[in-house]
Amino acid sequence: MTVTLLGAADTLDRQSGRRGDRAYLSGLFRHREARVILIENLDPLVRAASPEHAALIWFPASEILERCEANSLLFLGISKGDGVPHFALRLALDQREAFSRIYPLEAATDFRTLASAGTLTAADLALVGLSRSLYAWHDSARHCGFCGRPTGTIDGGWKRHCEPCAKDTFPRIDPVVIMLVTDGERCVLAHEPRYAPGMFSTIAGYLEPGEDIAHAVARETYEELGVTVTNVAFYNSQPWPFPHSLMIGCVAYCAPTLLTIDRTELVEARWFSRADAAHMLARTHPEGLWVPGPQAIAYHLIQHFVAWT
Amino acid sequence: MTVTLLGAADTLDRQSGRRGDRAYLSGLFRHREARVILIENLDPLVRAASPEHAALIWFPASEILERCEANSLLFLGISKGDGVPHFALRLALDQREAFSRIYPLEAATDFRTLASAGTLTAADLALVGLSRSLYAWHDSARHCGFCGRPTGTIDGGWKRHCEPCAKDTFPRIDPVVIMLVTDGERCVLAHEPRYAPGMFSTIAGYLEPGEDIAHAVARETYEELGVTVTNVAFYNSQPWPFPHSLMIGCVAYCAPTLLTIDRTELVEARWFSRADAAHMLARTHPEGLWVPGPQAIAYHLIQHFVAWT
Numbered sequence A, B: 001m002t003v004t005l006l007g008a009a010d011t012l013d014r015q016s017g018r019r020g021d022r023a024y025l026s027g028l029f030r031h032r033e034a035r036v037i038l039i040e041n042l043d044p045l046v047r048a049a050s051p052e053h054a055a056l057i058w059f060p061a062s063e064i065l066e067r068c069e070a071n072s073l074l075f076l077g078i079s080k081g082d083g084v085p086h087f088a089l090r091l092a093l094d095q096r097e098a099f100s101r102i103y104p105l106e107a108a109t110d111f112r113t114l115a116s117a118g119t120l121t122a123a124d125l126a127l128v129g130l131s132r133s134l135y136a137w138h139d140s141a142r143h144c145g146f147c148g149r150p151t152g153t154i155d156g157g158w159k160r161h162c163e164p165c166a167k168d169t170f171p172r173i174d175p176v177v178i179m180l181v182t183d184g185e186r187c188v189l190a191h192e193p194r195y196a197p198g199m200f201s202t203i204a205g206y207l208e209p210g211e212d213i214a215h216a217v218a219r220e221t222y223e224e225l226g227v228t229v230t231n232v233a234f235y236n237s238q239p240w241p242f243p244h245s246l247m248i249g250c251v252a253y254c255a256p257t258l259l260t261i262d263r264t265e266l267v268e269a270r271w272f273s274r275a276d277a278a279h280m281l282a283r284t285h286p287e288g289l290w291v292p293g294p295q296a297i298a299y300h301l302i303q304h305f306v307a308w309t
Helices: A022-030 A061-067 A093-102 A111-117 A122-140 A213-225 A274-282 A297-307 B022-030 B061-067 B093-102 B111-117 B122-140 B213-225 B274-282 B297-307
Strands: A035-040 A043-047 A074-079 A085-090 A106-108 A152-154 A159-162 A167-169 A174-182 A186-191 A203-206 A231-240 A245-253 A268-273 B035-040 B043-047 B074-079 B085-090 B106-108 B152-154 B159-162 B167-169 B174-182 B186-191 B203-206 B231-240 B245-253 B268-273
Touching (some): A043 A111, A043 A122, A174 A231, A174 A297, A186 A274, A203 A213, A213 A245, A268 A274, A274 A297, B022 B074, B022 B085, B035 B061, B043 B111, B174 B231, B186 B297, B203 B213, B213 B245, B231 B297, B268 B274
Antiparallel strands (some): A043 A106, A074 A085, A159 A167, A174 A203, B035 B043, B152 B159, B186 B268, B231 B245
């Protein structure tokens, strides 16, 4: 399997207009071909001897409901071709062992490892990422932020509701700007404290209230590198389920300049030539430096820069 | 004053790296030129006989702290030129009357009205919008979503913290895609149930978890208009403080086709020619149809379409 950009979960018809129809969803769940993925904590149950050979398991809906957390049902959508309903469910904590006896090869496998390994299909990986984002949001919204009382899940897992406040809460998505900073000839790549040794990437940061995309790019670039951005071009975007971000990829242009690095955010940042960046993509850099793999939008931003003529 | 796009609050240095330094912020608040805007509920206190002649009041920090909600202090940033600190505070509910006696011309004025009227400077309007977004988020995050207990404000109003969970919560921003749907010659504009009579605008919708921008545009366009999008181009973005959205403006290309309108979302949607759209911008359309003003990104998307050659 080839590793590709962790992309949008667009293979199913999400039927967002019908999520509120409880009878409809319950009919879909009883559909004889209804398929379900199981999530333990925030990671999917896969069939695997090792993460490098993992395959997502789509369980028949009828078999697994009793072993899962009540109210964890998530409606993912129906196949665009044949209308087969797809769901996610969260494995109840005390059911893990019973499950292992019935399906001996399953393990809940770290999502980040799966995304890097490229063993799941792009479609499956995107649906697992979507489920992961929604469950992480559910965990953070079990109580009403206005009054503190427990909220309930509605609309097939796409909404939570507080009865006393009569308020709905919707899934949270955090927009992040991620930018290739370039003077036209070179690009800036940085090493953050949390990175593996030798890994460099494009800088990134959360967009703040009261900002548009271009201003967030300019502010973060100035804060982290001391560089004044003269122009911002949108490149592409990506859902990033850690836990529920939207990566907004941009190219940030600036004049050639020295970097003034914010050492609380970055261990190191450097200008790299196209040749250097090409070696880091190919993992053949003489200093052993490398960049994230093609599952991440950073890879594609760097590749885009390398390919400019 | 000219009405312009409600834009990014970028006139101040936000000093996002120093928000956690309580002593620093408290020193800034005691700065003899420190300036404060007051927000009542989610609307700013302005000096005005009418919204059309409103001016934002920047109060001297020293004068107003005792009349405001404890813990409502929001650090907006310092002037890029002279370093003057800027803050927002929320007027305590029982202080409204006392305040009116001292400053007889103030009124808390609906933010949407102010944005349309164009009486505030672009910089002031953006800072009020930022404050509005943050206060709306604070209201929705007074209790921890994980455990339900009260949270406290830290980092100059940019973070809330739950002691028992040891968790921080950050301001929420909801990404929204807003798209001019076009077949190259005509564009689709729609009338939603909440619109004033005769108003049409570009369609829009919240981006969902597991989507990138292009897929959200395609999904929403298909759901609302029954139209298959063949290409999506990013146009521009805008912070939209109702209450805390990021509008991501795109052009969505499609083949000429009949519309299949989702009547639960839209009252009406139609194809309009460039000439029609130009009249709607100028508010000279023979049927009395019109589009939002230049404070909204929709106006600029439509103007962009009209200006294509």
